Amino acid sequence: MNMEPEPSSAELTKDDPSSSRIVHRLAVxxxxxxxxxxxxxxxxxxxxxxxxxxxxxxxYGYNLFLYPYKTWLLGPFDLFIEHGHRLLGAVVGFVAIGLAVAAYLKETRRWVFWFAVAVLLAVIFQGALGGIRVVQMSRTLAMVHGCFGPAFFAACVALAVVTSRSWRDSCPADRGQSAITELAQVPRSTVILGLVLVALGYTQLVLGAQLRHVQPTMRPDGFATIVVFHVVTAFVLWSVTAVGYWRMRKLKSCCGDLTLWRPAAALIGLVLLQIVLGTGTWVANYGWPTFLQGFPGATGFLIRAKGFWDSIVVTAHVATGSLILAVSTMIWVRSWRLRYCSQSASEVANET
Known part of the structure; x- marks a missing residue:
């Protein structure tokens, strides 16, 4: 006979995803x-x-939201993307406000509410940083603005993970003693591996930002050094990703857990794509390497103006780097959760 007391309604709703469904949707x-x-x-x-x-x-003197749309849509392309960037950033800010309000009203976990507040403050800071960059015409602030954006993206991904239903379902021990055996046993090294992926992914972004926002005072040998570190770090990241995929696959085979294996599989593809896009970015910016100049299509001269597809390749390289950081963050947060839940389940099992 089961003599354990029935959980109270407060305990049932503590991690109930229905109490924060709107928060999760806004985070997504x-x-x-x-x-x-x-x-x-x-x-x-x-x-x-x-x-x-x-x-x-x-x-141009107009309120951001009252700028004539015909001038924006039919004007020069640089005006179109710059003003569009501001409008989309404002929309993200409004969503962040709604996210913080929803977390205050619906979330029973106070730390999630403060997490949402931190996300709101981050988007305000990012918007102000971009504005000050324009006012001061600072290339350094542009580089910092470019580095902080992916970090904000990763924070939004983490918030979406912790408010998801899978966050609660990853701890079946909370739902009863019979479900403890379903829990994947995640070693500490897997959590550390996820953190290493995050660190390497962000290091890549910082190095790339220095290459995109080259300072006038940078020496050629300094630029070459950053390029070398950027390339080496890319292959180190790919190697660590392969190790992570192997470890997550072991979790899948032994415990049927897919919450880590699927993102790890996607991460391998993203890093390989990023390396290919990085090669295309170099060609678009600086032409073909000297040792390839004998091949057909290798022009061997510096490309001074980017065509449409050149710009797409360069921008895709930047955006994929942010996506790698976001998926790495997802793996790290989920692995920490599974590690925490497996430890809790072991404690429960020892007590019984």
Missing amino acids: LSVCLVWPLIWVGGLVTTYDAGMAVPDWPNT
């Missing part, structure tokens, strides 16, 4: 909006359109 919406925002921001840098609108927070 923010993720779906921030990645296109990164794409458009990447286009702004690729086309050197950051100063297409010289004032801020207005647009």
Whole structure:
């Protein structure tokens, strides 16, 4: 006979996903909006359109939302993407406000509410950073703005993970003693591996930002050093990703867990795609390497103006880097959750 007391209603709703469903949906919406925002921001840098609108927070003296849409849609392309970047950033800000309000009203976990507040403060900071960059015409602030955007994207992904139903379902021990055996045993090394993926992914973004926003005072040998570190870090990241995939596959085979294996499989493909896009970015920016100049199509000269497809390749390289960071963050957060739940389940099993 089961003599354990029935859980109270407060305990049942503590991690009940239905109590924060709106929070999760808004978090997912923010993720779906921030990645296109990164794409458009990447286009702004690729086309050197950051100063297409010289004032801020207005647009040529107009309120941001009252700027004539015909002038925006039918005007120069650099104006189109710069003003569009501002509008999309404002939409993300409104979603972040709604996310914080929903977390305050619906979430029973106070730390999730404060997480949502941190996301709101981050998007305000990012918007102000972009505006000050325009006012001061600072290339350094543009680089910082480009580095902070992917970090904000990763934070939105983490918030979407912790408010999801799978976050609660990853702890079957909370639902009864009979479900403990279903829990995947995640070693600490897997959590550390996820953190290493996040660190490597963000290091790649920082190095890439220095290459995209080259300072006038940078020496050629300094630029070459950053390029070497950027390339080496890419292959290190790919190697660590392969190790992570192997470890997550073991979890899948022994416990049937897919919450880590699927993102790890996607991450391998993303890193390989990123390496290919990085090669295309180099060709678009600087021409073919010297040792390839004998091949057909290898022009061997510096490309001074990017065509449409060149710009797409360069911007896709930037956006894929942010996506790698986001998926790495998802793996790290989920692995930590499974690790925590497996430890809790072991404690419950030992007590019984």
